[in-house]
Amino acid sequence: MCSLEKRGRLFILKLTGDGEHRLNPTLLDSLRSTINQIRSDQSSSQSVLITTSDGKFFSNGYDLALAETNPSLSVLMDSKLRSLVADLISLPMPTIAAVTGHASAAGCILAMSHDYVLMRRDRGFLYMSELDIELIVPAWFMAVIRMKIGSPAARRDVILTAAKVTADVGVKMGIIDSAHDSAAETVEAAVKLGEEIIQRGGDGHVYGKRRETLLREVLVHTIGEDESGLSVVRNTGSKL
Amino acid sequence: MCTLEKRGDLFLLTLTGEDEHRFHPDTIASVLSLLEQAKSQSTKGSVLITTGHGKFFSNGFDLAWAQSAGHGAIERMHQMVKSFKPVLAALLDLPMPTIAALNGHAAASGLMFALSHDYVFMRKDRGVLYMSEVDIGLPVPDYFSALVVAKVGSGIARRELLLSGKKLKGEEAVALGIVDSAAHDSAEGVVEATVSLGESLAAKKWNGEVYASIRKSLYPELCRMVNLTANNLATHNL
Numbered sequence: 001m002c003s004l005e006k007r008g009r010l011f012i013l014k015l016t017g018d019g020e021h022r023l024n025p026t027l028l029d030s031l032r033s034t035i036n037q038i039r040s041d042q043s044s045s046q047s048v049l050i051t052t053s054d055g056k057f058f059s060n061g062y063d064l065a066l067a068e069t070n071p072s073l074s075v076l077m078d079s080k081l082r083s084l085v086a087d088l089i090s091l092p093m094p095t096i097a098a099v100t101g102h103a104s105a106a107g108c109i110l111a112m113s114h115d116y117v118l119m120r121r122d123r124g125f126l127y128m129s130e131l132d133i134e135l136i137v138p139a140w141f142m143a144v145i146r147m148k149i150g151s152p153a154a155r156r157d158v159i160l161t162a163a164k165v166t167a168d169v170g171v172k173m174g175i176i177d178s179a180h181d182s183a184a185e186t187v188e189a190a191v192k193l194g195e196e197i198i199q200r201g202g203d204g205h206v207y208g209k210r211r212e213t214l215l216r217e218v219l220v221h222t223i224g225e226d227e228s229g230l231s232v233v234r235n236t237g238s239k240l
Numbered sequence: 241m242c243t244l245e246k247r248g249d250l251f252l253l254t255l256t257g258e259d260e261h262r263f264h265p266d267t268i269a270s271v272l273s274l275l276e277q278a279k280s281q282s283t284k285g286s287v288l289i290t291t292g293h294g295k296f297f298s299n300g301f302d303l304a305w306a307q308s309a310g311h312g313a314i315e316r317m318h319q320m321v322k323s324f325k326p327v328l329a330a331l332l333d334l335p336m337p338t339i340a341a342l343n344g345h346a347a348a349s350g351l352m353f354a355l356s357h358d359y360v361f362m363r364k365d366r367g368v369l370y371m372s373e374v375d376i377g378l379p380v381p382d383y384f385s386a387l388v389v390a391k392v393g394s395g396i397a398r399r400e401l402l403l404s405g406k407k408l409k410g411e412e413a414v415a416l417g418i419v420d421s422a423a424h425d426s427a428e429g430v431v432e433a434t435v436s437l438g439e440s441l442a443a444k445k446w447n448g449e450v451y452a453s454i455r456k457s458l459y460p461e462l463c464r465m466v467n468l469t470a471n472n473l474a475t476h477n478l
Contacts, residue, residue, distance in 0.1 A: 131454055134447045142457045151393045153417060159454055160337075160358060161441075 001030045004037065009046055010194045011038050011093075015053035023106050024063035025073065028080035035087045045092045045204030048194035051114060052098040052187055059107025062131065081106055082140060085113045086222040089215050092204035094197050098190035099167075099176075100183035102130045109141050112148045112175070113218075115211070116193060120186045121167035121179040131162040140221030147215055149175055241267055244274040249285045249442035250435065251278045251336070255292035260299035260432050263349050267302075268323050275330040285445040286336040287438040290357060291377035291431055297342045299349025300372060324349055328387065329466040331356040332456055337441045341434040342419075347372045352384050355391050358455065360418075361434050365425040368407035369418065375405045383465040390462040394420050423440025 005012040013034055015021040038044060053059065062081075067074035088095055097114035104127040111117055113128065119126075128145075130137045137159060149155045154173040157163045170176030180186040212219060245252040253274055260331075263271075292298065302326075306316035331338055333375040340357035347370040354360050356371075362369070373380050380402065392398050396414035400406055410422025424430045443450055456463050463469070 131446055131450060132444070134450050136450060136453050137457055139457060139460075142460070145458075151417065151418065152391050153393075155458060156358060159458060160451070162444075 001027055002034055002075055004034050007191070007197075009043060009048065009198050010191060011041075011047055011049045011051060012191075013038075013051045015051075015059060018055035020057045020060035021053055021055075021107070022060055022063040022066075023077060023081055023110070024066055025076055025080060028077065028084055032080065032084050032087060035084065035091065039087075039091060044180045046198065046201075047093045047199050047204065049091065049095045049114075050098055050187070050190045050194055051095065051110075052100055052190070055101060056124070057101040057107070058097075058099045058103040059110055060102060061105035061107045063134075077106075078138060081110070082222040085109070085140075085144070086219060088113045089219055089222075090208050090212050092208035094194075094204075094207060096190045096194055097188045099124065099126070100186050102127065105135070106141075109144050112144055116177050116190075117170075117175065118178050118180060118186050118190050118193070119167040119170060119176050120181070120183050122182055125164040125166050126158075126170060126175065127162065127164050128159050129162055131160065140218065141154075143216070143218045147218055149173065241270050241379060242274060244277055246281070247435075248439075249283075250438050251281075251286060251288045253278070253288060253290040255290075255298060258294035260296045261294075262293050262299055262302040262305075263320060263327075263353070264305050265300035265319065265323060265348055268320070268327060271327055272330060275327070275334060278336070279334055280332075280461075282335050282448045284447060285442040286448060287442045288336055288338045288357075289431070289434050289438050290338070290339055290342040291427070291434075292343045293427075295344045296350070296368075297340075297346040297367070298353055299345060300348030300350045303376075317378075320349075323411070324352075325383055325466050327353065328356045328383065329463075329468050332459065332463060332466065332468055335452045337438070337446075337451065339434045339438055340443070341427075341430045342367055343430065345370065349384075352387055355387055359420050359437060361424070361430050361437075362368050362410040362413055362419050362422040363424060363430050364410045364422045365429065366451075368409055369413055370407045371402055371405070374403060383462070386462045386465045390459040392416070397405060414453055415476065 003014045003016050038049060062077045095114040096116040096118065097111040099111050099117060099119040101124045103111040108126045108128055145155055145159055149158060149164060151174060167176055167179035171179050180189050241256060241385060243254050243256055252290045301320045306313045309316050338357040339359040341352040342354055342362045344353045344367045351369050351371060388398055388402055392401060394417060397418055401418060413419040424433050456468060
Protein backbone atom coordinates (compact mmCIF):
# COMPACT_ATOMS: atom_id res chain seq x y z
CA MET A 1 0.00 0.00 0.00
CA CYS A 2 2.16 2.83 1.29
CA SER A 3 5.00 3.20 3.73
CA LEU A 4 6.34 6.10 5.73
CA GLU A 5 9.98 6.63 6.59
CA LYS A 6 11.49 9.46 8.57
CA ARG A 7 14.98 10.59 7.70
CA GLY A 8 15.91 13.43 9.99
CA ARG A 9 13.27 16.03 9.14
CA LEU A 10 12.31 14.39 5.87
CA PHE A 11 9.14 12.34 5.64
CA ILE A 12 9.41 9.85 2.81
CA LEU A 13 6.05 8.51 1.73
CA LYS A 14 6.27 5.62 -0.68
CA LEU A 15 3.63 3.87 -2.76
CA THR A 16 4.88 0.35 -2.25
CA GLY A 17 4.96 -2.80 -4.34
CA ASP A 18 5.50 -3.39 -8.04
CA GLY A 19 1.91 -2.80 -9.12
CA GLU A 20 0.27 0.20 -10.76
CA HIS A 21 -0.56 1.90 -7.44
CA ARG A 22 -4.07 2.50 -8.67
CA LEU A 23 -5.84 5.03 -6.49
CA ASN A 24 -8.56 2.77 -5.13
CA PRO A 25 -10.46 3.64 -1.93
CA THR A 26 -8.14 1.55 0.25
CA LEU A 27 -4.93 3.12 -1.00
CA LEU A 28 -6.48 6.59 -0.84
CA ASP A 29 -7.53 6.02 2.78
CA SER A 30 -4.05 4.75 3.56
CA LEU A 31 -2.44 7.81 1.98
CA ARG A 32 -4.76 10.20 3.79
CA SER A 33 -4.19 8.64 7.15
CA THR A 34 -0.43 8.73 6.57
CA ILE A 35 -0.61 12.40 5.63
CA ASN A 36 -2.61 13.03 8.81
CA GLN A 37 0.05 11.20 10.77
CA ILE A 38 2.69 13.46 9.22
CA ARG A 39 0.64 16.55 9.91
CA SER A 40 0.27 15.72 13.58
CA ASP A 41 3.94 14.89 14.07
CA GLN A 42 5.61 17.35 16.42
CA SER A 43 8.34 18.33 13.99
CA SER A 44 5.95 18.77 11.07
CA SER A 45 6.26 22.52 10.72
CA GLN A 46 10.02 22.23 10.14
CA SER A 47 9.91 19.25 7.82
CA VAL A 48 9.55 18.33 4.17
CA LEU A 49 7.48 15.58 2.54
CA ILE A 50 8.83 13.50 -0.32
CA THR A 51 6.38 11.22 -2.11
CA THR A 52 7.74 8.48 -4.32
CA SER A 53 6.99 4.91 -5.39
CA ASP A 54 8.38 1.46 -6.08
CA GLY A 55 8.37 -0.09 -9.49
CA LYS A 56 7.36 1.02 -12.99
CA PHE A 57 4.51 3.25 -11.89
CA PHE A 58 4.15 6.31 -9.74
CA SER A 59 0.42 5.81 -10.10
CA ASN A 60 -1.63 4.73 -13.08
CA GLY A 61 -4.72 6.64 -11.92
CA TYR A 62 -8.04 5.55 -10.47
CA ASP A 63 -8.96 1.91 -10.22
CA LEU A 64 -11.17 1.92 -13.30
CA ALA A 65 -11.70 -1.85 -13.25
CA LEU A 66 -13.12 -1.49 -9.76
CA ALA A 67 -15.36 1.39 -10.83
CA GLU A 68 -16.76 -0.76 -13.61
CA THR A 69 -17.99 -3.29 -11.08
CA ASN A 70 -19.63 -0.54 -9.03
CA PRO A 71 -20.11 2.95 -10.50
CA SER A 72 -20.63 4.59 -7.11
CA LEU A 73 -16.99 3.74 -6.38
CA SER A 74 -15.83 6.21 -9.01
CA VAL A 75 -17.57 9.00 -7.08
CA LEU A 76 -16.00 7.70 -3.89
CA MET A 77 -12.47 7.57 -5.34
CA ASP A 78 -12.83 11.04 -6.78
CA SER A 79 -14.03 12.36 -3.45
CA LYS A 80 -11.20 10.69 -1.54
CA LEU A 81 -8.55 11.98 -3.94
CA ARG A 82 -10.02 15.47 -3.70
CA SER A 83 -9.68 15.30 0.07
CA LEU A 84 -6.14 13.96 -0.20
CA VAL A 85 -5.14 16.78 -2.54
CA ALA A 86 -6.77 19.31 -0.23
CA ASP A 87 -4.74 17.78 2.62
CA LEU A 88 -1.54 18.10 0.58
CA ILE A 89 -2.33 21.71 -0.24
CA SER A 90 -2.87 22.61 3.40
CA LEU A 91 0.05 20.52 4.68
CA PRO A 92 2.33 22.67 6.86
CA MET A 93 5.49 21.72 5.00
CA PRO A 94 6.90 21.84 1.48
CA THR A 95 6.14 18.77 -0.64
CA ILE A 96 8.25 17.08 -3.30
CA ALA A 97 7.10 14.40 -5.73
CA ALA A 98 9.97 12.16 -6.81
CA VAL A 99 8.33 10.65 -9.89
CA THR A 100 10.14 7.41 -10.59
CA GLY A 101 7.54 5.85 -12.88
CA HIS A 102 4.49 6.55 -15.03
CA ALA A 103 1.94 8.94 -13.63
CA SER A 104 -1.38 8.83 -15.45
CA ALA A 105 -4.63 10.76 -15.06
CA ALA A 106 -5.44 10.88 -11.33
CA GLY A 107 -1.88 9.67 -10.69
CA CYS A 108 -0.54 12.60 -12.67
CA ILE A 109 -2.76 14.97 -10.70
CA LEU A 110 -1.40 13.49 -7.48
CA ALA A 111 2.17 14.14 -8.63
CA MET A 112 1.35 17.68 -9.72
CA SER A 113 -0.29 18.40 -6.38
CA HIS A 114 3.19 18.60 -4.88
CA ASP A 115 5.16 21.86 -4.71
CA TYR A 116 8.16 20.39 -6.52
CA VAL A 117 8.08 17.65 -9.11
CA LEU A 118 11.31 15.80 -9.88
CA MET A 119 11.28 13.02 -12.42
CA ARG A 120 13.49 10.39 -13.99
CA ARG A 121 14.30 10.99 -17.62
CA ASP A 122 15.28 7.44 -18.64
CA ARG A 123 11.79 5.96 -18.29
CA GLY A 124 8.23 6.87 -17.59
CA PHE A 125 5.93 9.72 -18.55
CA LEU A 126 3.21 11.97 -17.26
CA TYR A 127 0.05 11.18 -19.13
CA MET A 128 -3.37 12.79 -18.82
CA SER A 129 -4.94 9.83 -20.51
CA GLU A 130 -8.59 10.77 -20.26
CA LEU A 131 -9.05 11.75 -23.90
CA ASP A 132 -7.60 8.43 -25.04
CA ILE A 133 -9.92 6.41 -22.80
CA GLU A 134 -13.02 8.57 -23.35
CA LEU A 135 -13.25 10.01 -19.87
CA ILE A 136 -14.28 13.56 -19.11
CA VAL A 137 -11.80 15.49 -17.02
CA PRO A 138 -13.30 16.73 -13.74
CA ALA A 139 -13.32 20.48 -13.14
CA TRP A 140 -11.00 20.16 -10.17
CA PHE A 141 -8.41 18.30 -12.26
CA MET A 142 -8.54 21.22 -14.69
CA ALA A 143 -8.00 23.61 -11.80
CA VAL A 144 -4.80 21.74 -10.87
CA ILE A 145 -3.69 21.81 -14.51
CA ARG A 146 -4.36 25.54 -14.79
CA MET A 147 -2.54 26.30 -11.56
CA LYS A 148 0.47 24.12 -12.28
CA ILE A 149 0.93 24.55 -16.01
CA GLY A 150 1.26 28.16 -17.08
CA SER A 151 1.39 28.06 -20.85
CA PRO A 152 -1.94 27.68 -22.65
CA ALA A 153 -0.23 25.68 -25.41
CA ALA A 154 1.32 23.30 -22.87
CA ARG A 155 -2.04 22.84 -21.14
CA ARG A 156 -3.62 22.09 -24.49
CA ASP A 157 -0.88 19.58 -25.36
CA VAL A 158 -1.19 17.84 -22.00
CA ILE A 159 -4.96 17.57 -21.78
CA LEU A 160 -6.19 17.91 -25.35
CA THR A 161 -3.67 15.64 -27.05
CA ALA A 162 -3.15 13.25 -24.12
CA ALA A 163 0.58 13.78 -24.57
CA LYS A 164 2.98 11.32 -22.96
CA VAL A 165 5.29 13.81 -21.33
CA THR A 166 8.78 12.55 -20.56
CA ALA A 167 10.84 14.37 -17.96
CA ASP A 168 12.91 16.56 -20.28
CA VAL A 169 9.81 17.65 -22.21
CA GLY A 170 8.13 18.25 -18.87
CA VAL A 171 10.95 20.56 -17.83
CA LYS A 172 10.55 22.56 -21.06
CA MET A 173 6.79 22.76 -20.51
CA GLY A 174 7.34 24.05 -17.01
CA ILE A 175 5.59 21.10 -15.34
CA ILE A 176 8.65 19.34 -13.97
CA ASP A 177 11.31 21.10 -11.93
CA SER A 178 14.21 18.84 -12.88
CA ALA A 179 14.97 15.61 -14.73
CA HIS A 180 17.36 12.91 -13.46
CA ASP A 181 19.10 9.94 -14.97
CA SER A 182 17.52 7.18 -12.93
CA ALA A 183 14.97 6.41 -10.23
CA ALA A 184 17.65 6.36 -7.53
CA GLU A 185 19.09 9.69 -8.67
CA THR A 186 15.63 11.24 -8.67
CA VAL A 187 15.05 10.23 -5.08
CA GLU A 188 18.54 11.35 -4.14
CA ALA A 189 17.91 14.74 -5.73
CA ALA A 190 14.60 15.00 -3.89
CA VAL A 191 16.35 14.26 -0.60
CA LYS A 192 19.01 16.85 -1.35
CA LEU A 193 16.38 19.43 -2.27
CA GLY A 194 14.42 18.59 0.86
CA GLU A 195 17.49 19.10 3.02
CA GLU A 196 18.24 22.45 1.35
CA ILE A 197 14.70 23.60 2.01
CA ILE A 198 14.94 22.56 5.64
CA GLN A 199 18.23 24.45 5.97
CA ARG A 200 16.50 27.63 4.82
CA GLY A 201 14.27 27.33 7.83
CA GLY A 202 10.86 28.92 8.01
CA ASP A 203 7.57 28.10 9.62
CA GLY A 204 5.68 25.28 7.93
CA HIS A 205 2.35 26.60 9.20
CA VAL A 206 2.85 29.88 7.43
CA TYR A 207 4.05 28.02 4.34
CA GLY A 208 0.93 25.87 4.32
CA LYS A 209 -1.36 28.88 4.62
CA ARG A 210 0.41 30.68 1.80
CA ARG A 211 0.13 27.64 -0.41
CA GLU A 212 -3.57 27.44 0.31
CA THR A 213 -3.93 31.03 -0.80
CA LEU A 214 -1.92 30.42 -3.94
CA LEU A 215 -3.89 27.32 -4.86
CA ARG A 216 -7.22 28.67 -3.75
CA GLU A 217 -8.75 27.89 -7.11
CA VAL A 218 -8.07 24.19 -6.60
CA LEU A 219 -9.34 24.22 -3.01
CA VAL A 220 -12.55 25.87 -4.10
CA HIS A 221 -13.19 22.77 -6.18
CA THR A 222 -11.92 20.24 -3.66
CA ILE A 223 -13.67 21.61 -0.61
CA GLY A 224 -16.40 23.69 -2.13
CA GLU A 225 -17.13 27.36 -2.46
CA ASP A 226 -19.21 27.68 0.71
CA GLU A 227 -16.40 26.79 3.00
CA SER A 228 -14.54 29.67 4.50
CA GLY A 229 -11.60 29.33 6.85
CA LEU A 230 -10.15 26.59 4.73
CA SER A 231 -7.26 25.71 7.02
CA VAL A 232 -9.58 25.49 9.99
CA VAL A 233 -11.62 22.87 8.18
CA ARG A 234 -8.47 20.94 7.26
CA ASN A 235 -6.92 20.95 10.72
CA THR A 236 -9.95 19.56 12.44
CA GLY A 237 -9.19 16.31 10.62
CA SER A 238 -12.54 16.51 8.93
CA LYS A 239 -13.78 13.09 7.90
CA LEU A 240 -14.60 14.10 4.33
CA MET B 241 -18.44 33.22 -49.41
CA CYS B 242 -17.49 30.00 -47.62
CA THR B 243 -17.56 26.31 -48.35
CA LEU B 244 -17.26 23.05 -46.45
CA GLU B 245 -15.55 20.05 -48.03
CA LYS B 246 -14.84 16.62 -46.65
CA ARG B 247 -11.50 14.96 -47.36
CA GLY B 248 -11.42 11.62 -45.55
CA ASP B 249 -11.54 12.48 -41.86
CA LEU B 250 -10.87 16.14 -42.50
CA PHE B 251 -13.49 18.86 -42.84
CA LEU B 252 -12.08 21.77 -44.81
CA LEU B 253 -13.83 25.10 -44.23
CA THR B 254 -12.72 27.68 -46.76
CA LEU B 255 -13.40 31.42 -46.86
CA THR B 256 -13.62 31.76 -50.61
CA GLY B 257 -12.97 34.63 -52.99
CA GLU B 258 -10.07 37.04 -53.23
CA ASP B 259 -11.73 39.67 -51.02
CA GLU B 260 -11.02 40.49 -47.37
CA HIS B 261 -13.48 37.89 -46.01
CA ARG B 262 -14.92 40.47 -43.69
CA PHE B 263 -17.49 39.30 -41.18
CA HIS B 264 -20.91 40.63 -42.04
CA PRO B 265 -24.22 39.20 -40.75
CA ASP B 266 -24.50 37.03 -43.88
CA THR B 267 -20.98 35.60 -43.69
CA ILE B 268 -21.42 35.03 -39.98
CA ALA B 269 -24.64 33.11 -40.61
CA SER B 270 -22.91 31.17 -43.37
CA VAL B 271 -19.97 30.15 -41.21
CA LEU B 272 -22.29 29.17 -38.38
CA SER B 273 -24.34 27.00 -40.67
CA LEU B 274 -21.25 25.23 -42.03
CA LEU B 275 -19.95 24.62 -38.52
CA GLU B 276 -23.36 23.16 -37.64
CA GLN B 277 -23.06 20.91 -40.66
CA ALA B 278 -19.57 19.72 -39.67
CA LYS B 279 -20.83 19.06 -36.16
CA SER B 280 -23.76 16.99 -37.39
CA GLN B 281 -21.54 14.93 -39.69
CA SER B 282 -18.75 14.41 -37.19
CA THR B 283 -17.49 10.96 -36.30
CA LYS B 284 -14.56 9.65 -34.28
CA GLY B 285 -11.39 11.03 -35.79
CA SER B 286 -13.00 14.07 -37.46
CA VAL B 287 -10.86 17.19 -37.67
CA LEU B 288 -11.68 20.71 -38.91
CA ILE B 289 -9.23 22.81 -40.90
CA THR B 290 -10.21 26.40 -41.66
CA THR B 291 -8.46 28.42 -44.32
CA GLY B 292 -9.05 31.13 -46.92
CA HIS B 293 -8.20 32.16 -50.44
CA GLY B 294 -6.17 35.19 -51.38
CA LYS B 295 -4.29 37.75 -49.31
CA PHE B 296 -6.59 37.68 -46.29
CA PHE B 297 -7.69 35.06 -43.85
CA SER B 298 -10.13 37.63 -42.56
CA ASN B 299 -9.83 41.38 -42.07
CA GLY B 300 -12.46 41.64 -39.35
CA PHE B 301 -15.95 43.03 -39.27
CA ASP B 302 -17.52 44.73 -42.27
CA LEU B 303 -17.07 48.29 -41.06
CA ALA B 304 -18.17 49.72 -44.41
CA TRP B 305 -21.52 47.97 -44.04
CA ALA B 306 -21.89 49.45 -40.57
CA GLN B 307 -20.92 52.96 -41.72
CA SER B 308 -23.32 52.86 -44.68
CA ALA B 309 -26.16 53.03 -42.14
CA GLY B 310 -25.15 56.54 -41.10
CA HIS B 311 -26.74 57.02 -37.69
CA GLY B 312 -27.45 53.32 -37.49
CA ALA B 313 -23.72 52.49 -37.71
CA ILE B 314 -23.28 51.83 -33.99
CA GLU B 315 -26.33 49.61 -33.96
CA ARG B 316 -24.89 47.57 -36.84
CA MET B 317 -21.54 47.28 -35.07
CA HIS B 318 -23.29 46.01 -31.95
CA GLN B 319 -25.21 43.56 -34.07
CA MET B 320 -22.05 42.12 -35.61
CA VAL B 321 -20.25 41.93 -32.27
CA LYS B 322 -23.25 40.15 -30.77
CA SER B 323 -23.83 37.76 -33.64
CA PHE B 324 -20.16 36.81 -33.82
CA LYS B 325 -20.16 35.37 -30.30
CA PRO B 326 -21.96 32.19 -31.41
CA VAL B 327 -19.23 31.59 -34.00
CA LEU B 328 -16.63 31.44 -31.23
CA ALA B 329 -18.99 29.35 -29.14
CA ALA B 330 -19.55 26.94 -32.04
CA LEU B 331 -15.80 26.46 -32.46
CA LEU B 332 -15.30 25.91 -28.74
CA ASP B 333 -18.13 23.41 -28.79
CA LEU B 334 -17.13 21.58 -31.97
CA PRO B 335 -16.73 17.86 -31.33
CA MET B 336 -13.39 17.56 -33.12
CA PRO B 337 -9.94 19.15 -33.10
CA THR B 338 -9.82 22.46 -34.99
CA ILE B 339 -6.91 23.93 -36.91
CA ALA B 340 -6.65 27.38 -38.49
CA ALA B 341 -4.41 27.52 -41.57
CA LEU B 342 -3.80 31.24 -42.09
CA ASN B 343 -3.34 31.89 -45.78
CA GLY B 344 -2.91 35.61 -45.11
CA HIS B 345 -3.71 38.50 -42.80
CA ALA B 346 -5.94 38.02 -39.79
CA ALA B 347 -7.21 41.17 -38.15
CA ALA B 348 -9.62 41.99 -35.33
CA SER B 349 -12.56 39.58 -35.37
CA GLY B 350 -10.73 37.70 -38.13
CA LEU B 351 -7.87 37.13 -35.71
CA MET B 352 -10.31 36.11 -33.00
CA PHE B 353 -11.81 33.62 -35.42
CA ALA B 354 -8.32 32.16 -35.95
CA LEU B 355 -7.48 32.04 -32.23
CA SER B 356 -10.72 30.19 -31.51
CA HIS B 357 -9.18 27.14 -33.13
CA ASP B 358 -7.16 24.60 -31.11
CA TYR B 359 -4.10 25.03 -33.35
CA VAL B 360 -3.08 28.05 -35.40
CA PHE B 361 -0.57 27.85 -38.24
CA MET B 362 0.62 30.94 -40.07
CA ARG B 363 2.69 31.52 -43.13
CA LYS B 364 6.32 32.41 -42.67
CA ASP B 365 6.56 34.55 -45.79
CA ARG B 366 3.36 36.59 -45.66
CA GLY B 367 0.49 37.65 -43.51
CA VAL B 368 0.23 39.45 -40.21
CA LEU B 369 -1.85 39.32 -37.07
CA TYR B 370 -3.29 42.71 -36.30
CA MET B 371 -5.73 43.89 -33.66
CA SER B 372 -6.73 46.95 -35.61
CA GLU B 373 -9.18 48.28 -33.05
CA VAL B 374 -6.62 50.37 -31.23
CA ASP B 375 -5.75 52.16 -34.49
CA ILE B 376 -9.35 52.69 -35.58
CA GLY B 377 -10.36 53.82 -32.13
CA LEU B 378 -12.74 50.98 -31.43
CA PRO B 379 -13.03 49.27 -28.07
CA VAL B 380 -12.53 45.53 -27.93
CA PRO B 381 -15.51 43.38 -26.90
CA ASP B 382 -15.04 41.64 -23.57
CA TYR B 383 -15.18 38.18 -25.08
CA PHE B 384 -12.30 39.08 -27.43
CA SER B 385 -10.07 39.85 -24.44
CA ALA B 386 -11.27 36.72 -22.69
CA LEU B 387 -10.22 34.71 -25.74
CA VAL B 388 -6.78 36.32 -25.84
CA VAL B 389 -6.30 35.76 -22.10
CA ALA B 390 -7.37 32.13 -22.47
CA LYS B 391 -5.09 31.35 -25.39
CA VAL B 392 -2.10 33.61 -24.86
CA GLY B 393 -0.20 33.21 -21.62
CA SER B 394 2.40 35.89 -21.37
CA GLY B 395 1.59 39.40 -20.26
CA ILE B 396 3.96 40.75 -22.86
CA ALA B 397 2.33 38.77 -25.64
CA ARG B 398 -1.13 39.90 -24.58
CA ARG B 399 0.02 43.49 -24.60
CA GLU B 400 1.61 43.16 -28.02
CA LEU B 401 -1.53 41.60 -29.35
CA LEU B 402 -4.24 43.73 -27.76
CA LEU B 403 -2.68 47.06 -27.00
CA SER B 404 0.29 47.73 -29.22
CA GLY B 405 -1.46 47.95 -32.57
CA LYS B 406 1.47 46.02 -34.03
CA LYS B 407 1.26 43.93 -37.16
CA LEU B 408 2.77 40.66 -36.02
CA LYS B 409 4.47 38.48 -38.56
CA GLY B 410 4.64 34.71 -38.32
CA GLU B 411 7.97 34.24 -36.58
CA GLU B 412 7.21 36.88 -33.99
CA ALA B 413 3.78 35.38 -33.37
CA VAL B 414 5.39 32.00 -32.71
CA ALA B 415 8.00 33.53 -30.41
CA LEU B 416 5.22 35.23 -28.43
CA GLY B 417 3.34 31.96 -28.12
CA ILE B 418 0.33 33.25 -30.03
CA VAL B 419 0.44 30.74 -32.87
CA ASP B 420 1.80 27.22 -33.06
CA SER B 421 3.77 27.42 -36.26
CA ALA B 422 5.03 29.81 -38.91
CA ALA B 423 7.41 27.42 -40.60
CA HIS B 424 5.97 27.26 -44.08
CA ASP B 425 6.06 29.57 -47.04
CA SER B 426 2.96 29.97 -49.19
CA ALA B 427 -0.65 29.26 -48.46
CA GLU B 428 -0.31 25.76 -49.91
CA GLY B 429 2.60 25.06 -47.57
CA VAL B 430 0.57 26.02 -44.53
CA VAL B 431 -2.45 24.03 -45.62
CA GLU B 432 -0.26 21.00 -46.27
CA ALA B 433 1.25 21.30 -42.80
CA THR B 434 -2.17 21.56 -41.19
CA VAL B 435 -3.44 18.60 -43.19
CA SER B 436 -0.49 16.62 -41.89
CA LEU B 437 -1.27 17.63 -38.29
CA GLY B 438 -4.95 16.98 -38.92
CA GLU B 439 -4.26 13.47 -40.15
CA SER B 440 -2.14 12.63 -37.11
CA LEU B 441 -4.88 13.90 -34.80
CA ALA B 442 -7.54 12.04 -36.79
CA ALA B 443 -5.58 8.81 -36.39
CA LYS B 444 -6.21 8.96 -32.64
CA LYS B 445 -9.90 8.37 -33.30
CA TRP B 446 -10.90 10.44 -30.29
CA ASN B 447 -14.49 10.66 -29.18
CA GLY B 448 -15.62 14.12 -30.32
CA GLU B 449 -18.02 14.73 -27.42
CA VAL B 450 -15.31 13.97 -24.90
CA TYR B 451 -12.86 16.13 -26.85
CA ALA B 452 -15.24 19.10 -26.85
CA SER B 453 -16.00 18.65 -23.18
CA ILE B 454 -12.32 18.63 -22.25
CA ARG B 455 -11.67 21.62 -24.49
CA LYS B 456 -14.42 23.65 -22.85
CA SER B 457 -13.17 22.79 -19.40
CA LEU B 458 -9.79 24.24 -20.41
CA TYR B 459 -11.41 27.65 -20.91
CA PRO B 460 -14.16 28.04 -18.29
CA GLU B 461 -14.05 31.84 -18.19
CA LEU B 462 -14.24 32.14 -21.95
CA CYS B 463 -17.09 29.65 -22.11
CA ARG B 464 -19.00 31.73 -19.59
CA MET B 465 -18.50 34.81 -21.74
CA VAL B 466 -19.85 33.17 -24.86
CA ASN B 467 -22.71 31.49 -23.00
CA LEU B 468 -21.42 27.95 -23.22
CA THR B 469 -21.78 25.64 -20.27
CA ALA B 470 -18.50 23.83 -19.67
CA ASN B 471 -19.35 20.22 -19.05
CA ASN B 472 -17.54 19.97 -15.74
CA LEU B 473 -19.03 16.97 -14.09
CA ALA B 474 -17.64 16.19 -10.67
CA THR B 475 -17.59 12.52 -11.52
CA HIS B 476 -16.20 10.64 -14.44
CA ASN B 477 -18.78 9.17 -16.77
CA LEU B 478 -17.40 5.69 -16.29
